[in-house]
Amino acid sequence: MTSESLVPIVELAGVDKRYGDGPLILDQVSFTAKRGDFVSLIGPSGCGKSTVLKLVSGLNPISGGRIVVDGVEPSKAVEKLAFVFQEPTLLPWHNVVHNVELPLRLHGTDAAQRTELAKRALALVGLADRMDYYPRQLSGGQKMRVSIARALSVSPRILLLDEPFGALDEMTRDHLNEELLAIRQQLGWTAFFVTHSVAEAVFLSNRIIVMSANPGRIYSEIPVSLAYPRTEETRQSPEYQKLVAEVSKILRSVERLKA
Amino acid sequence: MTLAKPRRRVPRLLVQLLPALTGVGMIIGWEAICLSLSADQRFLLPSPAEVGRAFVEKGPALWSAAMATGGGALIGFGLAVTLSFLIALFLSLSPLVRASFYPYLMILQMTPIIVIAPILILWVGPGLKSVVIITFLICFFPMVVNTTQGLISTDRNLVDFFRMCKASRWQEITLLRVPSALPYFFTGLRIGATLAPIGAIVGDYIAGNSAGGQGGLGFLTIIYSSQFQMGALFATAAVGCLLGFIFVAGVIALSWLALHKWHDSFSRSDA
Numbered sequence: 001m002t003s004e005s006l007v008p009i010v011e012l013a014g015v016d017k018r019y020g021d022g023p024l025i026l027d028q029v030s031f032t033a034k035r036g037d038f039v040s041l042i043g044p045s046g047c048g049k050s051t052v053l054k055l056v057s058g059l060n061p062i063s064g065g066r067i068v069v070d071g072v073e074p075s076k077a078v079e080k081l082a083f084v085f086q087e088p089t090l091l092p093w094h095n096v097v098h099n100v101e102l103p104l105r106l107h108g109t110d111a112a113q114r115t116e117l118a119k120r121a122l123a124l125v126g127l128a129d130r131m132d133y134y135p136r137q138l139s140g141g142q143k144m145r146v147s148i149a150r151a152l153s154v155s156p157r158i159l160l161l162d163e164p165f166g167a168l169d170e171m172t173r174d175h176l177n178e179e180l181l182a183i184r185q186q187l188g189w190t191a192f193f194v195t196h197s198v199a200e201a202v203f204l205s206n207r208i209i210v211m212s213a214n215p216g217r218i219y220s221e222i223p224v225s226l227a228y229p230r231t232e233e234t235r236q237s238p239e240y241q242k243l244v245a246e247v248s249k250i251l252r253s254v255e256r257l258k259a
Numbered sequence: 260m261t262l263a264k265p266r267r268r269v270p271r272l273l274v275q276l277l278p279a280l281t282g283v284g285m286i287i288g289w290e291a292i293c294l295s296l297s298a299d300q301r302f303l304l305p306s307p308a309e310v311g312r313a314f315v316e317k318g319p320a321l322w323s324a325a326m327a328t329g330g331g332a333l334i335g336f337g338l339a340v341t342l343s344f345l346i347a348l349f350l351s352l353s354p355l356v357r358a359s360f361y362p363y364l365m366i367l368q369m370t371p372i373i374v375i376a377p378i379l380i381l382w383v384g385p386g387l388k389s390v391v392i393i394t395f396l397i398c399f400f401p402m403v404v405n406t407t408q409g410l411i412s413t414d415r416n417l418v419d420f421f422r423m424c425k426a427s428r429w430q431e432i433t434l435l436r437v438p439s440a441l442p443y444f445f446t447g448l449r450i451g452a453t454l455a456p457i458g459a460i461v462g463d464y465i466a467g468n469s470a471g472g473q474g475g476l477g478f479l480t481i482i483y484s485s486q487f488q489m490g491a492l493f494a495t496a497a498v499g500c501l502l503g504f505i506f507v508a509g510v511i512a513l514s515w516l517a518l519h520k521w522h523d524s525f526s527r528s529d530a
Contacts, residue, residue: 059423078425089416093438093521106424106434134521 008032009070009190010056010158016064017051017216025051027215028065033207035157038184038191040201040208042247044255048216049194053160056192057083070157077158079107082151084161088143090135090150097122097131100150107154114153121149124183141172148180152187161193165200174235177203181230198251202243203230210247212254219254222247305490310497313490320479325498328475331387332459332502335394339451342395343402344444350403351410351436368400372458376465385466390475393462398454402447409443410436442522445514452506460499476502 010033017026026048033039041049054060055067058074058081069077082103090099097118104114122128125145135143144164151159165173177200184191195201201208205224212219224243226234234240286307293306305313314321346364350357372393379389413436421431463477474482476499483491519525 054419057423059419078423081423083420083423085416085420087416089414089420091417091435091438093441102434103424106421106426106430136521136523 007035008068009035009037010192011068012052012056012065013067014065015052015055015062015067017048017055017060018063024215026055027217029216029218030065031209031218031221033190033192035190036188037207038193038205040193040195040205041211042195042198042201042208042251043211043216043219044213044251045196046216047211047213047254049211050162051216053083053162053192053194056158057081057160059083079154080157082154082156082159084147084151084159084164086163086166088135088140088147090143090146092135094134095131096127096133096135096138096146099135099146100153103150103154117153117155118149121152122146124152124186125149125179141168141176144168144176145179148183152183155187156189159189159191161191163194163196166196173197173200174232178231180204181228185229198247199235199244202226202240202247203234208247210250210254212257219257220250222250302487302489305493309490310493313488313494314497317479317491317494321476321494321498324474324476324479324495325502327387328390328456328459328463328477328499329502329505331390331462331475332394332455332506334387335391335458335462336398336451336455336506338391339395339399339402339455340448343399343447343451344406347403347406347410347440348432348437350407357407364400364403367396372396372461373465376462380466389466390459390462393466394455394458397458397461398451401450401454402444405447405450406440406444409440412443413439441517442524445510445518448510448514449507452510453503455506456499456502 012032013030015026015029016024018024029048029052031039041052043049051060055062056069056074058069058076058078067074070080074081091102094102097115100121101109101114101118104117109117119128119131122131125148127142127145127149130138130142130146135146138146147164165176168176181204191204193201193204202224206228208222208224210219210222211217222243226237226239226243290307293301293304296304350360375396376389376393379392383389383392417435417439418431421435426434459475460477460480463475464480465477467475467478476495479495480492483495515525
C-alpha cells in the first residue's frame with residue numbers, strides 16, 4: 001500500500017442536511033474514505049443515503065459541517081466525480097456513443113477526443129458493438145452499462161452510484177457487480193455505492209456503512225475483508241455468507257429502531 | 260355471442276380496404292337519401308353526383324381559392340409555430356414568468372375572433388394580412404401550451420445529471436429541454452395544423468376579399484351560399500377538409516423525421 005492510498009479522498013465531517021425549513025435529513029454524518037475504497041451505504045428508506053451521494057456530488061449544498069473531495073469542496077470537484085443514477089437516465093434521442101460522450105461534450109472536450117474516450121468506456125462495459133443503437137433498442141442491463149460507461153468517460157477518481165442495479169433481475173445484477181469490480185481493478189477509482197441489497201453491498205465493498213433513519217445518522221460501519229478480485233466463487237464462500245448474515249442482522253436492528 | 264370466443268385475425272388487405280369500403284357505402288347511402296327526397300326538397304341536399312359536377316365546373320375557382328387559403332394558412336401557421344416556440348421558451352424560464360403571462364395568453368385565446376376581425380380589418384386592412392393574423396390567433400394557443408408543458412416536463416434526473424456536469428443554462432436548454440420537449444411540440448403542431456386551414460377560411464370569410472383581390476375558400480363560401488349553389492358549397496367544404504388533411508399530413512411527416520429514431524410513439528409493436 002502506497003502512502004498516497006492512505007490520504008483521504010472524501011471526507012465528511014459533522015454534515016447536516018435539511019431542505020428549506022423541512023426536517024433534518026442528515027444529522028452529524030462523518031466518515032472518511034481512502035483512495036480506492038469501495039464504500040456501500042445501506043439502510044432503511046428515508047435514511048438519507050442517496051442524499052449523502054448528492055451532497056458529495058456537489059448537486060445539493062450541505063446545511064452544516066464540511067465535505068472535502070480530493071482537497072476541494074464538492075462543487076469544485078466536478079471533473080473528478082461521476083454519478084450513476086437509479087435509472088439509466090440516458091437521452092433517448094442520442095445513440096449510445098453520443099450518450100456516453102455527453103459529459104465530455106458538456107465539459108467542452110473536442111469532438112475527436114471525446115469519441116475516442118467514449119469508445120474506450122464502451123469497450124470497458126462490453127458494448128463496443130452497440131455504439132449506434134438508441135437507448136430504446138437496449139435491454140435494461142445494457143442501458144445501465146451505457147450509463148456506467150457515460151460515468152467512466154470522464155475518467156473520474158470518484159464514482160457515485162445511487163442504487164444503479166435496483167431495477168434489474170438478480171442474474172443481471174450479479175453479473176454487473178462482477179463487471180463493476182473488474183473495471184475498478186483496471187481503473188482504480190473510489191466508489192460510493194447506495195443499495196438496498198445486503199448481498200450486493202458485501203460482494204462489492206471493503207466497507208459497509210449502515211445508516212439509521214429520521215434523521216439519517218451513521219449507525220455502524222462494517223469492514224469487509226474478503227480479498228479482491230472477487231468472483232462468483234466469492235459468493236459461495238462461508239466468509240461471504242457469514243458477512244451477509246451479519247450485515248442483515250444489523251440492518252434488521254436498525255429497522256426495528258425506526259419502528 | 261360469447262366473450263371467450265377466440266378472435267379470428269382479420270386479413271391485412273381487408274383492414275386496409277375497410278375505410279375505403281365504408282366511404283363507398285356512405286356515398287351510396289347518401290345518393291339513396293337524395294333519390295328519396297321530393298323534388299322541392301332536393302336542392303337542400305345535393306347528390307354525390309351533383310357535388311362531383313360542381314367540382315368540375317368550379318374547378319379553376321376552387322383551385323385558386325384553395326391556393327389563396329392554403330397560402331394564408333401556411334404563413335399564419337408558420338408564424339404561430341415560430342412565435343409559439345419562442346414564447347414557450349420564455350414561459351419555461353420560471354414559474355413566476357408563467358404566472359405573470361399565462362392569464363393574458365388565456366384572454367387572447369378566449370376573445371372571440373369574430374369580434375376581433377373587424378378591429379383587425381381597420382388596423383391592417385382586409386386581405387391576406389388579416390387572414391394571416393386570424394389564422395395565427397386561432398392556432399397559436401394550443402401550440403404555446405403544449406410546447407411550454409414539454410419544456411417544463413424534462414426528466415428530473417436528466418436535469419440533475421446536466422447540473423452535475425456543470426452544464427450551462429444554454430446547454431441545458433438546447434441539449435436537454437428542447438429535444439425532450441419535441442414530442443409535446445409536435446402534439447401542439449398537430450392540433451395547430453387542423454386549426455390553421457379553418458382559421459384561414461374563417462379569416463377569409465370575414466376579412467378576405469372585401470378589397471377586391473383574389474378570394475379564398477371563405478370568399479367562395481359567401482358567394483355560393485348567397486346563390487344557393489349547394490353542390491358548389493359541398494365541394495368547397497371538401498376542399499377545405501382536404502387542405503386540413505394536407506396540413507396534418509405535413510406535420511406528421513415532420514414529426515416522423517424528428518422522432519422516429521428514438522421516440523416510442525414511432526416504435527413498431529414488434530420491435
